[in-house]
Structure formats: structure tokens, C-alpha cells
Amino acid sequence: MLEIVTPTSLSSLSNSIANTMEHLSLLDNNIPGNSTLITAVELERFVNLRSLALDFCDFTAEMARVLTDNNHVPLQRLSLLVHNVSVMHKSLDNMPNDEHWKALSRKSTSLRVYIMAFDIKSEDMLKILKPSIPLERIHFDSYITCVSGAIVDLISRQYDKFLTHFILMNDVIDTSGFPDLSDNRNEDPLVLLAWRCTKLSLLAIHGYTVWAHNLIAIARLRGSDLKVLEVTEESIDFDQGELADQDVDPVHNLIEQVSLGLGQPWHAVMDIESLSVFTEPNRHFYREMQSFSEDI
Numbered sequence: 185m186l187e188i189v190t191p192t193s194l195s196s197l198s199n200s201i202a203n204t205m206e207h208l209s210l211l212d213n214n215i216p217g218n219s220t221l222i223t224a225v226e227l228e229r230f231v232n233l234r235s236l237a238l239d240f241c242d243f244t245a246e247m248a249r250v251l252t253d254n255n256h257v258p259l260q261r262l263s264l265l266v267h268n269v270s271v272m273h274k275s276l277d278n279m280p281n282d283e284h285w286k287a288l289s290r291k292s293t294s295l296r297v298y299i300m301a302f303d304i305k306s307e308d309m310l311k312i313l314k315p316s317i318p319l320e321r322i323h324f325d326s327y328i329t330c331v332s333g334a335i336v337d338l339i340s341r342q343y344d345k346f347l348t349h350f351i352l353m354n355d356v357i358d359t360s361g362f363p364d365l366s367d368n369r370n371e372d373p374l375v376l377l378a379w380r381c382t383k384l385s386l387l388a389i390h391g392y393t394v395w396a397h398n399l400i401a402i403a404r405l406r407g408s409d410l411k412v413l414e415v416t417e418e419s420i421d422f423d424q425g426e427l428a429d430q431d432v433d434p435v436h437n438l439i440e441q442v443s444l445g446l447g448q449p450w451h452a453v454m455d456i457e458s459l460s461v462f463t464e465p466n467r468h469f470y471r472e473m474q475s476f477s478e479d480i
Contacts, residue, residue, distance in 0.1 A: 189210055189221055190221075191220065193221070194226050195226060199229060202230050203229065203231055205232065207233070207234065207236075208235070209473065210238055224249070227250045228253075234257060235262075235480060237263035237264075237477075238262075238265075239265055239270050240266040240267075240299070240312065241274035241275065244278040245278055245279065248280040248287070248288055249284065252288055256291075258291050258292030259292055260477075261296060261476055263300075263469070263476060264297065264299050264300075265299075265302070266299060266301040266302065266312060276311055281314065282314045285316035285318075296318050296321075298322075299323070300324075300325065300465065300469045300472070302325045303325070303327060303329045304329060306334065313339065319342075319343040319346055319347060320349065321348060323469075323472070325355070326353070326354050327355050330354055330363045331365075333367070333373040334373075336352075336374065336376075341380065343381070346383065347383060347384060349386040350377060351388045353388075354391025354392055355391060362391055362392050362393045362418075363391075366395065372395065374402060375398050375405070378402040378406050384406055386410075388412065389414070390419055390453075390459060394415050394421070396421065396422045396423075399415060399438065400441045400442055403442040403443075403445025403446045405445075407445060407447060408447040410446060413450060416452065416459065417454050422434045
């Protein structure tokens, strides 16, 4: 029910409906201020929930506690949208701590989490990314606030056993210089992500500098297990050594080496609108959340 849900919508449902509902998605960026679409008390009625999608600021520690109660079936999928507008109007003070996430994971060993973060500052992401979140998919999208290499590094260390999807979008207006996550680092954070996260099957990048030799390394590290590698052509850069070699066409060499690494034909995405994730963020979250939850 996109954009027509109000804070009173759930309370109007009968107990018999609430008790049988297995999937609940409550998202609405049109409600200003501190309004929330669901409370922990209301969530107590939804004892058969297997999949839940919420604004991250609405998913409180008390909700996490309710979901671990014995009368609730184990939650399988949790999709959370972290939006800068929501963080400004609401608060991160009531979010679950690491112990709450541990309790949720004990209740359901198959619980997996999908997070989409839109224009969220690094200091807020550091608060949000608790070590015990069973994070399977994360999508960063921004117009203003770029993701730091430190955040990518943290994700690759904390969620190496779970992470399958990593999406990095930067819809900058000024394309004269994309941020380089490998700046002043011995190892590129994206290469480390591919090395540590052995279940990684989708990597999509636009608006961040991806060096050609690092792209080849990523393809070789994950091989045919990396089913989708989408990088826009304008995001790829070559170092001077690659450009100076007169005998080798650097673009042709990149395509050849990445294709060999992946075990399938590969080429850069020529047009940003051809990206599978290029769409209005809320709509993408909704579509991705559905595919994330469809098998349960």
C-alpha cells in the first residue's frame, strides 16, 4: 500500500487478519515529523510474520524484542530503508543494539536482512551497522553523501558470512571526479570485499572510481560465483602504466580479463539507465524487497 498507509491503518485490522498475516511492508516518506506507521504494541498481534519491511528509524529495540517472543514465528526476512529525511526527522536512539540482533538471530537462524541507505552520513552508518546483523544485501544510494572506504571495509569484515548483494550508487551531478575508495590505502576496499565475502553474487557500482586492475582482481577472486558485475563505463579508470603500453588496448584487455575471470562474457554498462538498479530509490527498494522475500 504505497503512500496511502496512515498511522491508524494497522489498528483498523481485526485480530484474525493480524494473526494470519505473513508479510508486512510499511513505507511512507510523506508523513512528516515523528509519525510512525507501527508501534511495538501493534506488532505483538502479528504473530505469523515471516517478512517485514520498514523505515529503519521505525524498527526499534522494543520491536526486536517483540519479534523474539515465543508466540511469534521466526522472522525470515527484514528489509530496512534508511533515508536521510527520516533520520533528520526521527532518531536513531531507539534502534536495536547488538544484543537485540543476536537474540533475533538465535530465534531464527535463517533470518536475513536487506538494507538500503540513501544519503546517510558515515557516522550514522557506523551506528547502524551492528556486528550481529545477518546482513545479506546492502544498497547505498546518494546525491550528496558518498560512502567511505572505511564503511566498505567494515561491511566486508562484519558480514563476510552473509553478504550476497553489494550496490554502490552515486548520482552526482558533477562527473569531473568520482570519489576513489582506494585513496591512501594499501588495498582497495572493493577488492577486499570480493576476497572476504565468499557468497557475493551481485556487485553493482556507479559514480565511484573503479580502477581497471582492481576490477580484474574482483572478477578473478569471485569467478563464476559472481553472477552479476555491473560497473558503468564512466566509473572505470586506468592507471598510467596501462595507458602507456602501446601494444595493448587497455579497454579490450579489461573486457577480456574480466570475462576470463568470471567465466562469461562481460562488458561495462554503457548507459546508466541500463543498470538493473537504476530507478527511483523507493521503487527499487520495494521491488528488491519483494524479490528478497519471495521464496519464504
